[in-house]
Amino acid sequence: MAQATEFPRFSYKGSRLKPLRAFCQVARLGSISRAAEALFLSQPAVSLQIQALEREFGSRLFDRSGRRLTLTREGELLYEMARPLVEGLDGLEAAFREKLTGLDAGELHVAAGSSTILYLLPQIVGAFRAAHPDVRLTLHNVTGAGGLELLRSDKVDLAFGSMLDVPADLDYAPIHEFEPMLIMPPDHPLAAKQKIDLTDLSPYGLILPPQRLTTYRLIDLVFQRARVPYTVALEVGGWEVIKQYVAMGQGISIVTAFCITETDRARLATRSLAKFFPSRSYGVVKRRGKFLSPQARAFVDLIQPNLLAPRGYDQTGHSDR
Template sequence: MEWQQIIGFYHVVKLQSFTKAAEATFRTQSALSQQIKALEKEFDCQLFERAGKRNLRLTAEGERFLSFAELVLRGSEDLKENLEAMKGNNRGRLKIAAPFTTLYHLFPEAVRQYASQFPEVELTLLDRPQQMVIELVLSGDIDFGFALEKVIPKSLSAIRWKQVETVVIAPTGHPLCALRRVSLKQLAKYPLILPPKHLQHTGRILLEKEFQKNGLDYRIIMESSNIELSSVYVELGLGVSCGSIIRNLPHLKKRKLEFLSLSHLFGPDHIALVMRRDKATAPYKQAFIRSLLGERSVESKDQTAT
């Protein structure tokens, strides 16, 4: 078994294509195919099931080998980072994923300062919905991500960052704004702007469950993947929206909107930093975490999401 065979196998799995994997690893498709065949011959098993020209599936043996490959490649990256740190170098890669709203409102200044302080770090930011953030963390494709604490599996390490509150977003002067407390029955009377169903957004799932449990009919007039877009159409009077927000964000305060608490129906939550427990954290990565979460962040790495 050779190093290049492991790298080639890993890229075939991730890219679901021998052609793309060959391009990504700077070798011919024929050479890559031969390396995979050599692995299968060495271990006397089939690693892939080829169901048609474009459908690659791992066999049970392939799944086991993928776990091994991920462990080896992750160990290699950790070793490189440790050796650079021993030399006093802050050089390496940092890959982070978070939903649009988090990146838009909470990251810009921290990213600007970090990029200035660590110019040799190859920083990559990904705009991804929460469920995809969790998947990327679990697969080891990113160093860490940001998501609501309630969606983070207990197998991952999570550090609380910002508290959020579930609210109704309504245009100023809307009838709901005159109520002391918004009930589900009152909310269901108005067209709703909610996250797309395929994103499996926890807020929408919980809200729809409550509607159904109480036998309430409701109408979704628009699906929107972020609060910023929803707010535009709420302000136009198309409907009302529900979402988890941090109070007093400047961008939202500029709009003619009211934020009506639903804390009596849905408890508070937190945006949390999430990472794998077996993921090494190089000094330059710790520096980014500290820039957002403060000194408590490193000591809190083993905190489990609840």
């Protein structure tokens, strides 16, 4: 009787993919318990998989910092190598179906703040819809922290907005910069001055976004470092609301140049504060190592500086009129 030929057994799915997936989730979330919830596994099962990897590679992969697990140098190296493999295999079926349908179907979810959606995305959305009318596009109107939460949970494909500090698990590609602008009523005392110093703002109440937002924290940081006192007359969300209250004479404000329209120039006086405050960049945020869908890549390809510059401004944020 002929001896049966033995074929090699490829056990990567059982012996490699599961522990690597568990390792990547712990590295991303910083917690065994949170990784277990994300993987629908028990905590002991995840712990055993991490221990198996550490034995296999002969290296400690995590250090404990308080209640959070952080990657060791060896862990960072393994995460850099394993994450694209795990995400590529996990997304293989969806990527295959997207290749079959191309850009003629599918969905695209983008997270952005209200100001970004109102001022920066209309032309990009219009161009995308014209080129890919069968793709269902959803814009999730959320603040920075909310957008990052949606991004990390894979509820959106990408986010678009401004970032000062970029977490290690995310990639940020700035596309455009806009300078900070002082806005005030036309009859305001500061409107008669061509050159304004930071100390000139002290006597007047500022209308600012809520303290939890980056804009407020950045403005506060600049005043604190310059040791210039300031007062907040009103906290309110949204550039449109802020501009309306400034026009009513309720205070002055510091906004990003892209939100100033031609209509605003008829009711507000503006001065550049680029000498004192840094420009704000806006760009694309995605999870590090994540493969973008064809729909997401097509959307990103449309995000160019010439499409982001508001009418009446060049690409530095200065008026061209």
